Amino acid sequence: MPLEQQKRHSFYEWCRRGEPLIWINAAAVSLSAIAVIGLLILLTVRGFGHFWPADVMQANYQPPGESSKVLIGERVQKEAxxxxxxRSAGFQLETDKVFLDRELIKSGNRDVSGADFSWVLSDYLSDITYPEEIMVLERHEWGNFYGYLRGVKESGEAVATQDQSHEVLWNAFLERLERAKELHSKIEKIEKKDIGAINYRIEKLRLRERGLELDEDLSSEKREREQAEIEAERAALDAEYRVxxxxLVGLYTAINRDSIIAExxxxxxxxxxxxxxxxxFKPNAMNVFDKVWFYIAKFGEFLTDEPREANTEGGIFPAIFGTVIMVLIMSIIVTPFGVVAAVYLREYARQGLMTRIIRIAVNNLAGVPSIVYGVFGLGFFIYFLGSEIDQVFFPEALPAPTFGTPGLLWASLTLALLTLPVVIVATEEGLxxxxxxxxxxxxxxxxxxxxxxxxxVLPMTSPAMMTGLILAVARAAGEVAPLMLVGVVKLAPTLPVNGNFPYFHLDQKFMHLGFHIYDVGFQSPNVEAARPLVYATALLLVVIIALLNLSAVALRNHLREKYKSLEL
Incomplete structure (x- = not known):
């Protein structure tokens, strides 16, 4: 056989064995894995790098046609x-270069200069230094402040000035700042926990009093007795509130006593x-170990604190909590309904035209846009079912709705409906x-x-049930569109779980990581400040979904091993 014919025969045999498809599939899997890994690396670098205390520069900046000015800030981004x-933007540039580098500088001080980010041309920066005395102040509002500490005041009187050594001035500042933080924690505890609990009990008394007014069958003697008890409880609560x-007046006086002079x-x-x-903190004076410790503390704050500054600062714990609790409630609701529906279709229903139509409908429901489920949840669960519940169980609260408004329960039920076809199909396949x-x-x-x-049958089908639940969790945890209609909000003042009876409040609105990403990324008034948090929150959402799925996968593998012998 000629050599060329042997090559054609070998190529034909190679194709006949299906090896080209193997290589194509392997390449597709490799490209997908590279894309996913690259995305995770991008999110990690852009997001979690935000918490590293970057050095703060001081430089002279004099673009053509303008006077020189001192610039202090972090170098965030550089581009050509x-x-x-x-030139079309108004710069009078006399240069032969085709491109010029410009840098994004985070200069903070939004309350002083009006903007805390600015673009500068790198070629016109001079005398760049990194003084150790530059301080960075993270504030509850107006973003970061960059500058120098010039004095410390207490009750309007100077207790430390720039005439003293910088170390003495800085230590006096830190000492009073720690005291201010302790006072702020006490104020927050009283306002949110203690006074919040009193307001909750006062509201319950108001609803109880309103219930007495609506109860026409109540005798006058019992009504007077109940009213007297309500007035006594209200008086006790008012006295506790005044204390x-x-x-609070004393704490606010103490916390507003101290101030600093900054340049x-x-x-x-x-x-x-x-x-x-x-x-x-003073980032230019920090060594590597100080920065690592600061980074860990900032990352912990990101995971455990509440957001501030229109969600562009602080943490995202309420969004994490809301996402996880909603997915858990959704899983508890969708699993039994999906399994019962699949068992009926496979084990009990007569296999005929109607059953085939139902299966086709279930498969089609899996492809319905999620926003349609949100509109259905708003109309059926909230406006119809929630309103009826309010009429029957909470008439004293009307016209203010209790369950007739978007909340955690309705969001979970809506997503349970959205993911129900996935669980039904997976369970039926297992059966x-x-x-x-x-x-x-x-x-x-x-x-x-x-x-x-x-x-x-059901124990052996449990791995398939878990597969359906895994797919349901993966889809539900990342949904945003329906949640915007049935319960999620930009900022929830309290968590759905607290110390007030009944402790778990399914009627409350909540925060969600997916909506938080949308809000920070597209609704934020400070886009540059919000961008790193978008990356960090997106990566955190991916991690939470992965952890939920891995937990379900581990349980599925355990069940599969347990019932493997029965299959054999």
């Missing part, structure tokens, strides 16, 4: 820009209340794979059909 684009109010990059000196400062001989053997040994289903 065509020279014609800069907390007096304590911004334009030389302007401002007085800042320590009550408005969250953290203070179809159970050998008929196992059912017949169980019936031959005297078991009823229900006992066979409960003790033999």
């Amino acid at each position: 820009v065509p020279i014609e684009q800069l 907390y109010q007096e304590e 911004a990059m334009n030389g302007r000196q401002v007085e800042l209340r320590l009550a408005k400062i969250v953290h203070a 179809s794979r159970i050998p008929k001989a196992l059912r017949e053997g169980s019936l031959a040994l005297g078991a009823t059909k229900a006992e066979t289903l409960w003790r033999v």
Whole structure:
């Protein structure tokens, strides 16, 4: 056989064995894995790098046609820009270069300069230094402050000035800042926990009083007795409230006593209340170990604190909690309904035209856009079912709705409907794979059909059920569109779980990581400040979905190993 014919024969045999498809599939899997890994690396670098305390530079900046000014800030981003684009923006540039580098500088001090980010041309930066005395102040509002510490005041009197050594001045500042943080924690506890609990009990008394007015069958004697009890409880609560109010007045007086004099990059000196400062540090004076410790603390704060500054600062714990609790409730609701529906379709329903139509409808429901489920949840669960519940169980609260408004329960039910077809299909597929001989053997040994289903068929189908649940969790945890209609909000003041009876409030609105990403990324008034948090929150959402799925996968593998012998 000629050599060329042998090559054609070998190529034909290679194709006939299906090896090209193997290589194509392997390449597709490799590209997908590379894309996913690259996405995770991008999210990690862009997001979690935000918490690293970057050095703060000081430089002179004098673009053509403008006066020189001192610039203080973090170097965030650098890019090359065509020279014609800069000239069209109004820069009078005399250069032969085609491109010029420009840098995004986070200069903070939004309350002083009006904007805390600015673009500068790198070629016109000079005398770049990194003084160790530059401080960064994270504040409850107005973002970061960059500048120099010039004095510390207590009750309007200077207790430390720039005439003293910087170390003495800085230590006096830190000492009073720690005291201000302790006072702020006490104020927050009283306002959110103690006074919040009193307000909750007062509201309950108001609803109880309203219930007495609506109860026409109540005798006048009992009505008067109940009213007297309500007035006594209200008086006791009012007295307790006044005690907390007096304590708050003293705490606010103490926390507003201390302030500092700080100098911004334009030389302007401002007085800042320590009550408005969250953290203070000098990044240029920190070594690697100090920065690592600071990074860990900041990342922990991101996971455990509440958001602030229109969600562009602080943490995202309420969004994490809301996402996890909603997915858990959804899983508890969708699993039994999906399994019961699949069992009926496979084990009990007569296999005919109607059953085939139902299966087609279930498969089609899996492809319905999620926003349609949101509209259905808003109309049926909230406006119809929730309103009826309010009429029957909470008439004293009307016209203010209790369950007739978006909340955690309705969001979970809506997502349960959205993911129900996935669970039904996966469970039914698992039931179809159970050998008929196992059912017949169980019936031959005297078991009823229900006992066979409960003790033999369903345990062996449990891995398929878990597969459906995994797919349901993966889809539900990332949904945003329906949640915007049935319960999620930009900022929830309290968690759905607290110390007030009944402790778990399914009627409350909640925060969600997916909506948080949308809100911070597209609705934030400060886009540059919000961008790193978008990356960090997106990565965190991916991690939470992965952890939920891995937990379900581990349980599925355990069940699969447990019932493998029965399949054999």
